[in-house]
Amino acid sequence: MRILVIGSGAREHALAWKLQQEPDVDHLICAPGNAGISRIGLTAALDPLDTDAVARFVETERIDLTVVGPEAPLGRGLADRLEAEGRRVFGPTQAAAQLETSKAFAKDFMHRHAVPTARYRVCTDTEAAIAAIRSGEFGDALVVKADGLAGGKGVVVAPDRATAESAVRSAMVDRSFGDAGARVVLEELLQGPEVSFFVIADGDHYVPLLSAQDHKRIFDHDLGPNTGGMGAFSPSPLMDAALQERVEREIVRPVLRGMVAEGTPFRGFLYCGLMLTADGPKVIEFNVRFGDPEAQVVLPLLIEPLSPLLWEAANGHLRSALSVSSVAPVVSASSAVARGAMADKSAAVGIVLAAHGYPGDVRSGDVIAGLDDVARDCPDAMVFYAGVKSRGQDLVTAGGRVLTVVATAPSFDIAIARAYEAASKIRFEGMQYRRDIGQKALGRQ
Secondary structure: OEEEEEEOOHHHHHHHHHHHOOOOOOEEEEEEOOOOHHHOOEEOOOOOOOHHHHHHHHHHOOOOEEEEOOHHHHHOOHHHHHHHOOOEEEOOOOOOOHHHHOHHHHHHHHHHOOOOEOOEEEEOOHHHHHHHHHHOOOOOOEEEEEOOOOOOOOEEEEOOHHHHHHHHHHHHOOOOOHHHHOOEEEEEOOOOOEEEEEEEEEOOEEEEEEEEEEOOEEEHHHEEEEOOOOEEEEOOOOOOHHHHHHHHHHHHHHHHHHHHHOOOOOEEEEEEEEEEEOOEEEEEEEEOOOOOOHHHHHHHHEOOOOHHHHHHHHOOOOOOOEEOOOOOOOOOOOOOOOOOOEOOOOEEEEEEEEOOOOOOOOOOOOEOEOHHHHHHHOOOEEEEEOOEEEEOOEEEEOOOEEEEEEEEEOOHHHHHHHHHHHHHOOEOOOOEOOOOOOHHHOOOO
């Protein structure tokens, strides 16, 4: 099989790393990839948002399956374009991708299909949004979300109404997120631990993957501004068999059924971002692709080949999967997929190494050292590349999230120690990372 992976981050590196090892895959290209990914495979200078160029490339290179990593090309209709030309693509259509590309669409969709989520209000006018905040209908603390894609930075958890009003003005008046903030969603602030749950769907059937827990804030103890994600661990000890069955019954299956009913069957990775409240799991957000950095910790634990699942989903016939109408409980929340199992390493921890200034204005061009030391001294660790580029013989920083250092182990305490040992060997000026990734898993194993 000839596979094209679309994207340039650590998530796409992890996908390429996993797929490259599989017997069904004899040719893999990552486009545009990055300087780190090019060290393990082929990359192509291709703009993922140029659907015409991608379609030409798929035809010229005789690509059998295109796997779309990031959300933006899906929001531009890349899957629609490739499907119209008879090409197989793993990723939802533009209409189905609205579960992520429009938070207002996602909230209204959940309301229509009785999917548990926070109370909300969609606002298209600044003054109406501020009036809703001042009315107190969501209490003193609430969440303000830019409607469109904002690189993981369009959500403000406001501890008071003044902060919420400031967030609304930033999004709607100052246009801090461009057109993504033309309208906002106000939500009640849910309380409880967060967990992410992933499935591969073909429209009518799905295969559950592992759960994970992300760390969004820039600083230890979940302090500071939101980022695209500073680290993750998998699987979440919170996701036991009973909870997974409930999530599938109350969230996954209603969502997939609802998409079919509305004429937009969902094919691809469905990422359910959940808050485990006193009333049960509720959806914080959906992503229509694998998470980053969650992909980097889930994929190293999967023992079953990934490529057949992606191919079957793209063709609309996942075999041995669960129907969206299924009422059968899952056997085990620790199984990697419905038809497979985890590797002998049952815990993975990933630490994001970020550039100076992240998540604000970042500095680029700092030389990255110590990667060879990790490869030599840390056999249970791997490094996935994101914001990097080549400069002569060196790799240098070229983005906010530079690397994800991942370690696997039989238990979380060992995985944490291995990940931080590997991270300590890497150096670049201004490097920042959290020192508490994975600590939430300890005591819950």
